Amino acid sequence: MAKEVSLSIPSTPGMELAATAQAEALGEAMCLGRDKIDEVKFALVEACINAFEHAGQNAGRVDLRFRVSRRPGGAEMLEVTVADRGRGFDPSRVEPPELERKLRGRGNKRGWGLKFIQSLMDEVEIRSTENGTTIVMRKYK
Amino acid sequence: MNESCRVETLRDGDLAVVRTEGYINREGGEEIERCIQTLLDAGVCRIVLNLEKTKIVNSIGISILIEVLEKMMDRKGALAFCRLTPTIDKTFRIMGLAQYAGIHATEEEARSALSATA
Secondary structure (H helix, E strand, C coil): CCEEEEEEEECCCCCHHHHHHHHHHHHHHCCCCHHHHHHHHHHHHHHHHHHHHHHHHHHCEEEEEEEEEECCCCCEEEEEEEEECCCCCCHHHCCCCCHHHHHHHCCCCCCCHHHHHHHHCCEEEEEEECCEEEEEEEEEC | CCCCCEEEEEEECCEEEEEEECCECHHHHHHHHHHHHHHHHCCCCEEEEEEEECCCECHHHHHHHHHHHHHHHHCCCEEEEECCCHHHHHHHHHHCHHHCCEEECCHHHHHHHHHCCC
């Protein structure tokens, strides 16, 4: 039977740590392991920051859902969903960051969030429209 | 809810160790940047950044660390990281940071590596 927790946090820097506390509690409960829990926390911080920035001033809150479940016949997993009601973005148009270019370019050093999320989680789905963005991230035990 | 980052500096000639404690977000990154800028202005161009007491960073803090690295490269300096959590270590390697800054298990190893660049 799946365990599920929902949380709504203000779109305010620092509140991502409230989200990571929940991920840590569920990860420990399912014995996910320290390194995997830390990877989920890191990816979750990035997803929250992304939501805060894309949600804008008017969108207010970010909705999170944490779900521990098991694929039929498969491994147990922690699934984290982060949803905002911002203006959305086209993930296919996000340019992959390159450190060399950022060091030489003297320009914007940011743009690492999606790369970190996709590298640290086992599965990532991004659905984005003009009414908001939902990122679903899964980590298997 | 926030967890501020504290920074401690130990200077040894033209080498310094900067030890952080807490979350490296925008504010934490800026605190590190201020600290390293002070060292660079004083002529210290070989710096070890010890993250032993930092368990979480975010991409905004990391972007400021890239700015720090850029400044150090401009001064022909050298930056080395040590005592990273496995996740922070993995993240830095995903970025390709190891091509531009040392990543070491211990502070002693990092100091030795930077001393060899003198």
